[in-house]
Amino acid sequence: xxxxxxxxxxxxxxxxxxxxxxxxxxxxxxxxxxxxxxxxxxxxxxxxxxxxxxxxxxxxxxxxxxxxxxxxxxxxxxxxxxxxxxxxxxxxxxxxxxxxxxxxxxxxxxxxxxxxxxxxxxxxxxxxxxxxxxxxxxxxxxxxxxxxxxxxxxxxxxxxxxxxxxxxxxxxxxxxxxxxxxxxxxxxxxxxxxxxxxxxxxxxxxxxxxxxxxxxxxxxxxxxxx
Numbered sequence: 001x002x003x004x005x006x007x008x009x010x011x012x013x014x015x016x017x018x019x020x021x022x023x024x025x026x027x028x029x030x031x032x033x034x035x036x037x038x039x040x041x042x043x044x045x046x047x048x049x050x051x052x053x054x055x056x057x058x059x060x061x062x063x064x065x066x067x068x069x070x071x072x073x074x075x076x077x078x079x080x081x082x083x084x085x086x087x088x089x090x091x092x093x094x095x096x097x098x099x100x101x102x103x104x105x106x107x108x109x110x111x112x113x114x115x116x117x118x119x120x121x122x123x124x125x126x127x128x129x130x131x132x133x134x135x136x137x138x139x140x141x142x143x144x145x146x147x148x149x150x151x152x153x154x155x156x157x158x159x160x161x162x163x164x165x166x167x168x169x170x171x172x173x174x175x176x177x178x179x180x181x182x183x184x185x186x187x188x189x190x191x192x193x194x195x196x197x198x199x200x201x202x203x204x205x206x207x208x209x210x211x212x213x214x215x216x217x218x219x220x221x222x223x224x225x226x
Contacts, residue, residue, distance in 0.1 A: 012059045012204075022066060024096065031095045031125040032062060038121050039086060046113045048086030064204040065089030068150055068175045069096040071210065076147040080106040080167055082136050083154040087118050089177065090150065094127040105129035106146070108139045136163045145169035152177040157185035157211075161193045165216055174213030177202065182209050193218055 012018050015036065019029045036057060039048055053060045065088045072079070077100070081090025084107040094105035107129055109115050115133040122129050132139050140163060149164045149172060157178070164174060178185065178199075186197060195216040202208035 012063045013056075014058055018058045018062055018066075022063075028095060028098070031098070031127070032092070034124055035087070035091065035095065035121050036062075038117070038124060042117050042120075046117070048114065048117065049088075059204050061086075061088050062092055064177060064202065064208075065092035065152070066096060067203045067210060068177070069093045071175055071212065072148045072173060074100070076173070077102045078104060078106075078146045079148040079150065080108065080143065080146045082108050082149065082151040082160075082163060084109045084118065084131075085111070085114055085152075087121060089152050091118060091121055091127060091129060093150070094122075094129040095125055098126065098128055103128050106143070107131045108136055109133065110135050140164070140166040143167060146172060148173050148175060150175045150177075153179065157182075157189040158192055161189055161195070161213070161216060165193070165218065168216045170215070172214070172216070174211070174216065176211040176213065178209050178211050179205075180207050182211065186211075 011021050015029060015033050040054070042048060043051070043054070049057070049061060068089050079090070079093065081093070084090045087107065090105050090107045097103050105128060107118055109118065109131065110133070112133055115131045118131045121127065122131070146167050149167050151160055151164070154160055155163070157176070160176060168174070182199060193216060196214045198212045199209045202210055
């Protein structure tokens with residue numbers, strides 16, 4: 001994966017254009033296409049993604065998730081994705097980084113049906129991932145420290161950092177896909193948490209951002225209302 005994807009998102013309209021823009025291998029594209037097929041099949045029974053986004057699945061979901069793979073250091077082996085839902089971004093990242101020696105993705109999701117779906121995708125694609133069907137708070141209380149913590153459209157930043165904090169060590173990188181209103185969320189989060197933050201425009205959504213967080217630890221003010 002490139003260190004950072006720079007592109008016109010409108011170029012990505014299907015699997016072929018996704019492959020051409022990101023320069024992923026044929027084998028990886030086969031796995032991502034299998035993921036797409038399984039998602040479309042399961043979508044008829046459970047709501048994995050918004051139906052209105054299915055026509056733009058490769059940009060709205062695949063590309064949106066894939067941009068994170070190039071932002072983490074190559075030494076990152078232990079990655080946790082919070083509130084994974086239908087597998088975005090965690091499963092996409094796991095498929096893209098499948099050949100990285102020692103890499104493992106940990107997918108945390110409380111919805112049992114979505115967990116069953118993700119486990120089927122893992123079986124079919126060989127993605128190096130494990131699914132945890134439990135609440136984030138319960139997982140975080142026992143899981144230890146990760147190299148990368150990610151989440152996509154999960155919660156306002158103060159609440160998200162509260163969930164993620166037990167998973168952070170001194171060198172942990174948080175990668176969070178955020179929409180509009182990021183500046184307000186950062187202002188609120190800094191009332192309760194001390195952290196270094198950087199952000200860049202999302203490569204899949206002109207109104208979104210990728211927020212990078214390091215050095216997360218609590219301040220003395222922990223009354224979080226999210």
